[in-house]
Amino acid sequence: MPASDALQFFFAWAAAPLRVASVTPSSTKLAELMTREIGADTGPVLELGPGTGPFTRALLSRGVMENDLTLIESGVDFARMLKQRFPAARVLQMDATDLRDKQIFSEPIVGATVSGLPFLSIPPRKTLAILEGVFKVMRPGAAVYQFTYGPRCPIDQGLLDRLDLRATRIGHTFRNLPPATVYRLERINSISRYDWRFG
Ligand SMILES: C[S@@+](CC[C@H](N)C(=O)[O-])C[C@H]1O[C@@H](n2cnc3c(N)ncnc32)[C@H](O)[C@@H]1O
Secondary structure: OOHHHHHHHHHHHHHOHHHHOOOOOOOHHHHHHHHOOOOHHHOOEEEEOOOOOHHHHHHHHOOOOHHHEEEEEOOHHHHHHHHHHOOOOEEEEOOHHHHHOOOOOOOOOEEEEEEOOOHHHOOHHHHHHHHHHHHHHEEEEEEEEEEEOOOOOOOOHHHHHHOOEEEEEEEEEOOOOOOEEEEEEEEOOOOOOOOHHHO
């Protein structure tokens, strides 16, 4: 990670601690964990709250095409940096809460979503809007990957039930500041072996 990323991240956190929710970008180890079920066959990938882009870089090294990436980032400076760093990706400077009402894909083609959003500091009403917006654009069987610094899934069980979602803990790493756990969120009633290329 470039030293300037750490600095930019720290200043962004100082200006908006609840929105940025961490003093430093995620580690390479956490990025590996977040993206380990994603690869060249996943197709379009949505990333929420990329910040300086540690998960974006990990997605590219897994073989995801840069022009298959849609990055949703509300921070103006982060969004500007992402556009320079990943020129072939689609960078949308917007609040992920607005995904439910905006049509950013014409059909549900997203194969996976990687989220760095700080759900522990996002109110349930907004969390609901974000997850509805995300699952609206994902293919059957596609999952959201979410990390947390907390002891359990950052999405409340009542909300998961309401959206018919299941959360599975897929890993933990101490090699991040602070240590983090990764969850996979997926629809309970979904076709598990659906191949999006053949409908
Ligand atoms: C904990 S940081 C994670 C950054 C990066 N993914 C990482 O792991 O280093 C949270 C990021 O989500 C962005 N963010 C927070 N709330 C958001 C929202 N409602 N919509 C879009 N981006 C948001 C912040 O600006 C920040 O970049």
